[in-house]
Amino acid sequence: MTPFALRDGELHAERVPLASIAERYGTPCYVYSRAALEGAWRALDDALAGLPHLVCYAMKANPNLAVLDVFARLGSGFDIVSGGELARVVAAGGDPGKTVFSGVGKTVAEMRQALDAGILCFNVESEAELERLDAVARERGRVAPVSFRVNPDVDPRTHPYISTGLKESKFGVAHGDALALYRRAAGMAGVAIRGIDIHIGSQITELAPYREAARKVLDLVDRLAGEGIRLGHVDLGGGLGVRYRDETPVPISEYAALLRGLFAGRSETLVLEPGRYLVADAGVLLTRVEYLKPGPAKHFAIVDAAMNDLLRPALYDAWHGVEPVRPRPGAPMRWEIVGPVCESADFLARDRALDLAAGDLLAIRTAGAYAMAMSSNYNARPRAPEVMVDGDRVHLVRRRETAAEIHAAESTLPR
Ligand code: LLP
Numbered sequence: 001m002t003p004f005a006l007r008d009g010e011l012h013a014e015r016v017p018l019a020s021i022a023e024r025y026g027t028p029c030y031v032y033s034r035a036a037l038e039g040a041w042r043a044l045d046d047a048l049a050g051l052p053h054l055v056c057y058a059m060k061a062n063p064n065l066a067v068l069d070v071f072a073r074l075g076s077g078f079d080i081v082s083g084g085e086l087a088r089v090v091a092a093g094g095d096p097g098k099t100v101f102s103g104v105g106k107t108v109a110e111m112r113q114a115l116d117a118g119i120l121c122f123n124v125e126s127e128a129e130l131e132r133l134d135a136v137a138r139e140r141g142r143v144a145p146v147s148f149r150v151n152p153d154v155d156p157r158t159h160p161y162i163s164t165g166l167k168e169s170k171f172g173v174a175h176g177d178a179l180a181l182y183r184r185a186a187g188m189a190g191v192a193i194r195g196i197d198i199h200i201g202s203q204i205t206e207l208a209p210y211r212e213a214a215r216k217v218l219d220l221v222d223r224l225a226g227e228g229i230r231l232g233h234v235d236l237g238g239g240l241g242v243r244y245r246d247e248t249p250v251p252i253s254e255y256a257a258l259l260r261g262l263f264a265g266r267s268e269t270l271v272l273e274p275g276r277y278l279v280a281d282a283g284v285l286l287t288r289v290e291y292l293k294p295g296p297a298k299h300f301a302i303v304d305a306a307m308n309d310l311l312r313p314a315l316y317d318a319w320h321g322v323e324p325v326r327p328r329p330g331a332p333m334r335w336e337i338v339g340p341v342c343e344s345a346d347f348l349a350r351d352r353a354l355d356l357a358a359g360d361l362l363a364i365r366t367a368g369a370y371a372m373a374m375s376s377n378y379n380a381r382p383r384a385p386e387v388m389v390d391g392d393r394v395h396l397v398r399r400r401e402t403a404a405e406i407h408a409a410e411s412t413l414p415r
Contacts, residue, residue: 003033003389004284004363011325011363013389018286018325021394022361025385027288028305030372032062032397034390036282037070037368044274045074047256051263051270054120056100058238058275059085061369066388066397067279068092077120079238079273083110086117096120100235100271102149102199104129104170111136115144123149123197123235125172130185137190146185147195147235150178150220152213156201156239159316164201172198178220182229193229196221199237199273205247207258210236214262221268234263235271242280244366245319252277276369283368285310285384286325287348289360290340299335301356306339307346308378310364310371314345321365322349330355337362341379377406 004013011018013031021031045055056077059068063085068078069092077098078089089099096117101110104125111133114122124130124146137144151172156164164171173181178196185191200213214236221231236259241249263270287305294300312318322337332353339346348364375383382401387394 003036003282004365006327009326011323013284015392016389016394018284018363019361021387021389022286022288022325024394025387025396026400027286027361028303028309028384029286029400030283030367030384030386031286032064032067032279032283032368032386032388034070034388037067037279038074040278040282041071041074041076043252044256044272044277047252048259048270051260053270053272054098054233056098056235056271056273057278058273059088060373061275062279062283062371062373063088064372064386064397065092066386066395068094070388071278077271079275083107083113086110086114086119090117100147100197100273102197102273106133108132108136111144112140115140115142119145121145121147121194121197121233121235123147124185125149127173127177127181127184130181130188130191134185134188134190142190144191145194146191147193147197147231147233148173148178148181148185149197149199150175150217152198152200152216154200154209154213154216156204156209157206158201158203158239158241164199175216175220179223179227182224183227186229193231195231195233195235195268195271196224197235197237197271200239202239202276203241203247204239205241205249207250207254210239210255211258211262214258218262218266231268233269233271235273238273238275238277240274240277242276242366242369244280244321280366280369283366283371285364285367285371287362287364289356289358289362292356292358294333299333301335301337301354303337303339303348303362305348305364305384306341306379306381307343307348308341308376308381309339309384310348310367311374311376312370313348313350314343315374320349320367322352322354323363323365324354324356325361325363328355328357341381377401380406382406
């Protein structure tokens with residue numbers, strides 16, 4: 001589906017003109033499409049029909065409560081990486097019993113919180129974490145459901161900052177150590193072995209790394225079964241890539257076909273942790289051109305969104321499409337789309353052919369994932385509002401922060 005498309009010469013979100021949202025809520029502003037969120041979740045879930053599975057949305061991609069609410073209503077589980085994310089699952093009406101807890105640095109407080117909430121599984125990433133979890137669970141009179149996140153040492157062939165399954169990476173336990181760790185966990189009173197987990201990276205656009213990693217992990221599952229350690233689920237993580245520019249993402253039907261092949265005749269439930277795939281295309285960042293500043297070397301369009309709103313271009317040199325909300329047929333010039341923040345890295349897009357005028361509205365595409373989620377208050381900039389469109393209805397799902405809210409938790413020194 002195309003949730004953001006031109007109608008009568010104007011970019012819309014579903015049936016709502018983006019210009020009307022800018023008028024009502026100001027810019028910069030994130031706009032999400034409920035239909036696009038639901039469409040992506042259903043496409044994945046339907047593709048896996050008949051295979052016992054649980055989709056656990058990796059909410060780090062977009063943790064807005066309304067986004068979580070949309071997925072929870074569809075029966076989604078969640079992948080979390082902090083106590084704060086668990087609190088969001090609960091606040092949004094999600095089911096902790098369908099929630100897996102990933103991350104290399106779980107604190108004692110987070111372990112207690114997750115045990116009390118009754119999560120589905122802790123994805124344990126080191127022997128030290130296993131020991132801590134066993135102790136915390138026993139002290140609480142509980143048994144912690146665990147799987148080990150195994151590092152399969154497979155190259156996902158993506159940006160180095162988002163590759164996580166190589167042996168140089170901080171994530172997971174070494175493939176060669178996994179059997180010994182399972183044996184150790186099997187003898188612990190505070191933990192109960194439930195599954196196994198991998199996550200090799202993000203924005204993956206090839207099937208081969210998935211195949212290689214999954215085969216390695218299923219081989220471990222069989223070796224464990226040979227020792228009498230039977231697993232209930234196999235969690236293959238997230239990582240499905242999307243198209244920002246000209247990438248060719250893996251079609252969901254091919255991904256599902258691979259999974260069906262791998263799990264044919266097996267008893268374990270398949271767990272997945274997709275983030276980006278479910279939300280990236282469902283969002284745009286609306287911004288307005290404040291000034292045009294043509295120059296001798298480059299022409300700058302200074303907009304009211306900045307790297308604090310959308311960090312991906314500055315951090316990963318990521319490319320996001322930029323479209324005028326009301327395109328003009330005039331002759332384009334090449335523009336650097338930059339924000340007002342005092343850093344040369346404060347660019348949202350480079351060298352774009354656009355016909356621009358001050359006051360124009362632009363939509364920055366594929367901004368549903370790792371966009372608002374990675375925003376900050378740098379330069380004391382209030383975080384942007386978030387709006388969810390549902391057909392012809394518009395819901396403000398996070399209002400714009402005020403300047404006072406930014407420093408509300410701070411204080412000056414005593415006089
Ligand atoms: N599971 C685990 C354990 C993860 O660490 C991640 C993402 C996911 C699932 C979801 O991966 P996805 O399906 O979204 O690829 N900020 C970066 C992406 C960082 C991804 C971190 N981990 C970006 O903007 O591209």
